[in-house]
Amino acid sequence: MFIAMNRFQVKKGAETAFETVWATRESYLGSMPGFIEFHLLKGPEAEDHTLYSSHTTWVDKAAFEAWTRSEQFRRAHARADNQTGESLYLGHPKFEGFEVIQSERTAAAA
Numbered sequence: 001m002f003i004a005m006n007r008f009q010v011k012k013g014a015e016t017a018f019e020t021v022w023a024t025r026e027s028y029l030g031s032m033p034g035f036i037e038f039h040l041l042k043g044p045e046a047e048d049h050t051l052y053s054s055h056t057t058w059v060d061k062a063a064f065e066a067w068t069r070s071e072q073f074r075r076a077h078a079r080a081d082n083q084t085g086e087s088l089y090l091g092h093p094k095f096e097g098f099e100v101i102q103s104e105r106t107a108a109a110a
Contacts, residue, residue: 001036001100002061009049009090015042018052018088028072029056034063049090061099 010018022040029035036057043051058064067073 001103002058002064003098003100004056004058004064005096005098006054006093007096008052008054008088008093009046010052010088011049011090012045012047014088015050021088022054026076028076029067031072032063032067032070034059035067061097064097 008018019040027038029038036059038057039055041053041055043053045051056064058067
């Protein structure tokens with residue numbers, strides 16, 4: 001299994017616009033072979049930003065890499081634009097990819 005995450009430092013006051021971009025986008029993830037799940041996470045607030053992370057789970061790294069090379073990826077990111085005209089972020093998103101080496105889950109969650 002592979003987990004792909006992007007961390008975003010969203011400028012204070014831009015949180016609603018950022019969340020709207022994600023809520024109204026066409027993701028196309030569900031049509032991709034090997035896609036398991038997506039989460040948009042809201043983290044702690046700092047003085048100048050709120051931390052967010054997008055989190056996708058894939059059957060393996062190859063499935064994630066196929067997504068990044070796909071037409072669906074290009075379409076999803078072309079429409080994920082900000083209508084306010086200015087950047088919502090402090091800097092660029094930071095990508096982090098992880099190979100899962102151990103998992104544990106409660107039987108009730110399955």
